[in-house]
Amino acid sequence: MDQILKERDRLLHRTARLYGLSFTIVSLLCLVVPGAIPPESYLVVLPLYALLATAQYFLGRSRAVGWVIAILAVGVALLTVLTFVSSPNPTQAVASAVAQLAAASLASLAIVLTASPRRMIALGIAVTVVVGGTIFLTIQWDSILPMIAVMVLGWVLATIVGVWVSAGVPQAARRIASIGRAHRAERQASELEAQRRQGARLLHDTVLATLTLLAHSGVGVAPAALQQQAADDAKLLRQLRLGATPTPQSSGDYNLEPVEETVLGTTLESVKQRFGRMGLEVSWHGTGQVLLPSDVLDAFLLALAECLENVRRHSGVTEAHVTIVDDATTVRAMITDAGVGFTLDDVDSARLGFKESVVGRLKEVGGHARLFSAPGSGTTVVLEVPR
Amino acid sequence: MSYNINENTLGTAIASNRANRALLATPGGKARRQESQHRASLGTAFIGIGAALVVGVRAIYGFAWFVSMWGEYPNPVWPLAAWILLIATLVTAFVTARVIGDRLPDWMYLVFIALLALVVMLDLIAIWDLHNIGHYATASLTATMALLLVITLRGPVDILATTAVFGVAIGGSMVVNTPLLPDTIPPQITSLGFAVLPVIIGVSVVRGFRRMVQLELDRVLVQSTVSAPRFAVGMLASEELARLDLAAEELLDSVATGRNPLPLKPKIASIAASLATELRLHLIEGRRETWLYHAISESEMLGRSVTLVDRGSLAGLLDANQRDGLLSAIWLLLSDNVKATTDRTVQVQVGPIDAAVESGIGHKLLVPIVVTTTGVTRNRVDPSTWDAIRRAGRYSDSTQNASLRVDIECFVDNPADM
Numbered sequence: 102m103d104q105i106l107k108e109r110d111r112l113l114h115r116t117a118r119l120y121g122l123s124f125t126i127v128s129l130l131c132l133v134v135p136g137a138i139p140p141e142s143y144l145v146v147l148p149l150y151a152l153l154a155t156a157q158y159f160l161g162r163s164r165a166v167g168w169v170i171a172i173l174a175v176g177v178a179l180l181t182v183l184t185f186v187s188s189p190n191p192t193q194a195v196a197s198a199v200a201q202l203a204a205a206s207l208a209s210l211a212i213v214l215t216a217s218p219r220r221m222i223a224l225g226i227a228v229t230v231v232v233g234g235t236i237f238l239t240i241q242w243d244s245i246l247p248m249i250a251v252m253v254l255g256w257v258l259a260t261i262v263g264v265w266v267s268a269g270v271p272q273a274a275r276r277i278a279s280i281g282r283a284h285r286a287e288r289q290a291s292e293l294e295a296q297r298r299q300g301a302r303l304l305h306d307t308v309l310a311t312l313t314l315l316a317h318s319g320v321g322v323a324p325a326a327l328q329q330q331a332a333d334d335a336k337l338l339r340q341l342r343l344g345a346t347p348t349p350q351s352s353g354d355y356n357l358e359p360v361e362e363t364v365l366g367t368t369l370e371s372v373k374q375r376f377g378r379m380g381l382e383v384s385w386h387g388t389g390q391v392l393l394p395s396d397v398l399d400a401f402l403l404a405l406a407e408c409l410e411n412v413r414r415h416s417g418v419t420e421a422h423v424t425i426v427d428d429a430t431t432v433r434a435m436i437t438d439a440g441v442g443f444t445l446d447d448v449d450s451a452r453l454g455f456k457e458s459v460v461g462r463l464k465e466v467g468g469h470a471r472l473f474s475a476p477g478s479g480t481t482v483v484l485e486v487p488r
Numbered sequence: 489m490s491y492n493i494n495e496n497t498l499g500t501a502i503a504s505n506r507a508n509r510a511l512l513a514t515p516g517g518k519a520r521r522q523e524s525q526h527r528a529s530l531g532t533a534f535i536g537i538g539a540a541l542v543v544g545v546r547a548i549y550g551f552a553w554f555v556s557m558w559g560e561y562p563n564p565v566w567p568l569a570a571w572i573l574l575i576a577t578l579v580t581a582f583v584t585a586r587v588i589g590d591r592l593p594d595w596m597y598l599v600f601i602a603l604l605a606l607v608v609m610l611d612l613i614a615i616w617d618l619h620n621i622g623h624y625a626t627a628s629l630t631a632t633m634a635l636l637l638v639i640t641l642r643g644p645v646d647i648l649a650t651t652a653v654f655g656v657a658i659g660g661s662m663v664v665n666t667p668l669l670p671d672t673i674p675p676q677i678t679s680l681g682f683a684v685l686p687v688i689i690g691v692s693v694v695r696g697f698r699r700m701v702q703l704e705l706d707r708v709l710v711q712s713t714v715s716a717p718r719f720a721v722g723m724l725a726s727e728e729l730a731r732l733d734l735a736a737e738e739l740l741d742s743v744a745t746g747r748n749p750l751p752l753k754p755k756i757a758s759i760a761a762s763l764a765t766e767l768r769l770h771l772i773e774g775r776r777e778t779w780l781y782h783a784i785s786e787s788e789m790l791g792r793s794v795t796l797v798d799r800g801s802l803a804g805l806l807d808a809n810q811r812d813g814l815l816s817a818i819w820l821l822l823s824d825n826v827k828a829t830t831d832r833t834v835q836v837q838v839g840p841i842d843a844a845v846e847s848g849i850g851h852k853l854l855v856p857i858v859v860t861t862t863g864v865t866r867n868r869v870d871p872s873t874w875d876a877i878r879r880a881g882r883y884s885d886s887t888q889n890a891s892l893r894v895d896i897e898c899f900v901d902n903p904a905d906m
Contacts (some may be wrong), residue, residue: 103872104819105704112696120689127681131674146501197674201681258686266540266693273531273701281708288712295726298733305771309764315743315752315895316761324750332744338737342730453797458768 105277109270110164113213113263118161120259121172121209125154128201137194149179153206160213166223169210173227174273176207177234184238196244203248204255211256214264242290244283263363297341304341306403307336307375310410314379326378372406376421387425399488400466401432404459407434408482411455416440416480431468432488439479445472459484530701532694533589536640539690540582543636546686547578550630557624566614570607570627574634577603581637594640601650607631608654612661621662622676628658631681634691644691655684694700703789706748707819710787713779714811718804720782732767739763772808779803780836783815793822793831798838806902808882812881814857820873821864821892832863852899857881859894866892 132138138146156171180202187195187382207230214224232252298305311327311334319327356479373383405423412421418440426433459470459482468486554571558564581600585592592600611628618624632654635647662676713720739760742748748756780803784790796803806814818834837858857880866887877883881898 104707104816104823107870108700108703108823112693112700115696116689116693119692123689127678130677130681134673136670137674155499193671194674197678201678205682213795220869250549250552254545257545261538261542261545262689262693265535265541266697269531269534270700271698272534273697274704276530277701277704277708280705281711284709285712285715288716291726292716292720294728305767308740309768311737311740312760312767313566314766315739316757316764318754318757319743320751321503327750328746331740335737335740335744338733338740342737355564370827449854460828462526482696 105274107272109267110213110216113216113237113266114164115161116262116266117209117212118157120212120262121157121160121272122154124201124205124209125150125157128198128206131194131198131201134194137192137198138183138186142182145182146186149175149182153179157206157209166168168410169213169223169227171209173208173230176202177230180231180235182237189241191239196242196248196353199235199311200241200251201250203231204252207231208252208255208259211259212266212396215260216267220445224260232256304337306406308338310375310406313410320349322379330378370401372409375406376409376413379413380419381409382420384420385425397466397468397486397488400462400468401434401484404463404468404470404484405434405436407455407458408484410485412436412438412440412480415443427488430487431485434484436482436484437479440477442474444476445474511879526549527887530705532640532697532701533586535694535697536585536637539636539639540585542690543578543630543634546633547575554626557626560618560624561614562617563614566610567627570610570614573610574607574627574631575605577607577631578634578637581634585641588641589777590641592638597638597642597646604631604634604654605657608657612665616665619666620672620675621658621666622672622674622679625658625679629679629683632658633686635687637875639687639690639694644695647691651684651687655680658683703823706787706789710783710790711815713783713786714808714815716779716782717795719777719801720779729770731765732763732770736763736767777801779811780804780814780838789822790818793833794818795833795835796838797836800839800841800899802839804897805853805855805879807900810880810898810900813876816876817873817880817894818859820870821859821861822875833861834864835860853902855898855900857896857898859892859896860888861891861893862889864892865890868893 132146150331153175154173156168156175160168160172180199183195183199184191191199207227210227214220214227234248235252236245236249237430239245242248252347307330311330314322314327315331318430373385376383409421409423412418414440418438420438422435422437424435424437426435455470463470463484463486466486468484470485471483473482474480551571554567561567577600584596588596592826608628608631611625611631612621613771615621632651635651635654639647659676659680662680666672666676668676739748739756743750743752752760778798778801780798781796782792784796803811803814814836821834822832837860839855839857841853841855859877866885869892872885875892877896881896883894883896885892885894887893
């Protein structure tokens with residue numbers, strides 16, 4: 102709220118500057134016609150106009166009351182000089198110039214004198230000084246009535262501008278604040294949604310695996326199997342997308358829920374089937390059931406699947422062995438193949454996606470991975486996660 | 489298919505590269521910008537009523553003049569017709585503007601202008617034989633100022649152009665019709681000024697008001713990052729992930745249904761490859777940025793002039809009050825820009841934590857924050873900036889390269905204790 106009030110004051114002051122300067126120029130233009138005032142009096146009048154314009158310019162930059170007082174003082178001095186040099190019978194030019202000063206140029210102060218009760222009092226004083234002073238100075242003129250009318254009009258208009266802008270700001274601020282509250286809720290929701298989507302790792306892993314196959318145009322995999330896989334994955338993604346329906350419990354265990362409904366699943370068996378369809382025979386040994394917290398399980402299965410994918414793509418054999426062992430503190434998986442193998446130093450492990458997809462994610466749940474291989478003697482990966 | 493592989497969709501990669509920021513053409517980003525443009529009209533309806541009030545007061549004043557000069561018109565029917573038409577137009581325009589509310593269609597605006605032009609013509613015809621337009625014109629001057637009625641419903645260019653046309657028309661008539669003598673010139677100048685200047689000032693007020701609302705909106709929207717968790721994906725990245733998921737779903741679906749027969753065409757295959765890459769990066773890299781990063785990258789104002797260096801993502805450790813203070817301070821340093829031409833920038837460096845320094849306050853960690861600026865002189869800083877900085881932590885200020893530099897010591901809870 103403080104911020105916007107500051108902005109409001111800045112707006113009011115800038116408006117007052119534009120308003121005041123415009124009409125100061127108009128007033129000065131009236132005096133440019135020949136014979137408006139005695140030539141020597143320009144020596145006094147022009148510097149006063151310059152002073153007034155300077156003060157009005159700085160009113161637009163600063164909130165200091167000093168500039169208001171300066172404008173008032175210079176303005177009244179200017180009005181006095183103008184009426185004095187043209188008395189007793191003012192030219193039309195002087196009458197117009199005085200009217201522009203008293204009714205518009207100085208009235209621009211009303212714009213900045215509406216924001217607070219104290220400023221309102223200052224406004225009262227300013228009106229009294231300028232309007233009262235002008236009436237006092239021009240009481241002898243023929244055009245005194247129109248002069249009073251135009252001054253009333255000028256000060257009323259400027260006050261309306263000031264009051265209206267001041268009143269409009271809190272209204273806008275309240276609505277902006279309510280938009281802000283809505284936005285905060287939206288941000289939290291979107292954060293949750295992102296968490297939900299990022300949390301659905303297993304799902305994304307199968308999707309990524311399938312996309313990777315498609316990126317190779319699906320060559321090397323039976324079309325029917327790949328179509329089936331794509332259909333299953335699309336279905337999972339659709340369920341993830343529609344999961345936004347407000348069932349609060351569903352977000353936590355979301356990635357398990359749709360998977361249970363499908364043939365391909367979170368269990369080791371489903372991983373086996375997935376790879377079987379793509380031409381890699383996976384044999385399981387050891388513990389069949391692993392009970393793990395869901396995030397650990399996700400990371401574990403992901404890493405496992407990633408390793409199997411590497412076997413499928415790089416080993417040159419169609420069979421892999423997975424041994425699952427668990428004890429009180431850890432669950433360990435050993436993925437072995439009898440394929441071509443490689444020298445660890447030759448192959449950048451990042452190229453295999455090993456670092457980011459396997460090591461990175463296991464690390465997040467407190468696990469780790471080790472890789473053993475040599476050319477011609479197959480590859481073994483050991484994955485460990487805490488239970 | 490709705491995805492476009494030429495589009496770099498990684499919020500992080502683009503945002504860190506300033507030159508590419510303009511390319512951040514995500515659907516979500518666009519929607520947000522449109523939304524905020526729409527929201528900039530907040531509160532202008534109220535300003536519109538104020539403008540109408542101004543026109544009303546001006547009309548009463550003009551009408552009083554008209555009545556007082558009744559006996560001087562060669563034929564009072566003409567100015568009376570002008571006034572009747574003007575009042576009818578003003579009332580209709582006011583009511584229409586309140587009903588329509590947001591933007592006046594082109595044809596309505598043209599009708600409105602045509603009616604006002606007719607008023608000006610009638611008024612000029614009425615006083616043509618008096619040969620002193622500046623003195624006798626009433627309805628035509630109010631008609632020019634009546635453009636204030638639609639000032640919130642049309643763009644500034646429309647309004648200013650129309651005002652210029654009216655101003656030139658009336659001014660031209662004055663030159664042609666009125667003998668230019670020292671006694672007649674001043675009323676012409678003041679009348680013309682009084683007709684045209686209020687509209688120009690009005691345009692400037694509405695523009696300033698819109699800008700103020702826009703700025704405040706930007707600030708309030710960014711403010712919501714203060715309550716974000718230590719690491720967040722940000723609004724844009726979250727939308728991106730949803731978009732990638734949808735694109736992947738459509739692609740997989742098209743494969744499953746056989747719309748894209750296997751083996752895939754190279755083009756589709758490369759789409760699959762880029763989708764997989766982006767998805768992977770989003771899943772792995774998504775949650776590495778702090779609230780401050782998101783605040784800066786999501787804000788139009790901060791994004792332009794703030795650079796953030798936060799290698800350890802330490803900004804995420806600040807509590808809500810400290811974040812609020814730091815964000816307000818940055819905001820104040822930038823928004824106090826007096827001249828639009830001066831190029832103020834702010835660089836915020838968070839950390840690194842110096843392990844050797846003992847905080848001495850419980851188990852709190854000391855996160856040093858260095859705010860360096862360009863184009864900000866010490867004595868032009870708003871006093872409330874220091875209050876804001878103080879909420880972030882103990883600070884000391886100095887001058888570096890003729891611009892302000894603030895060193896802040898933020899004490900934060902040690903994440904290891906949580």
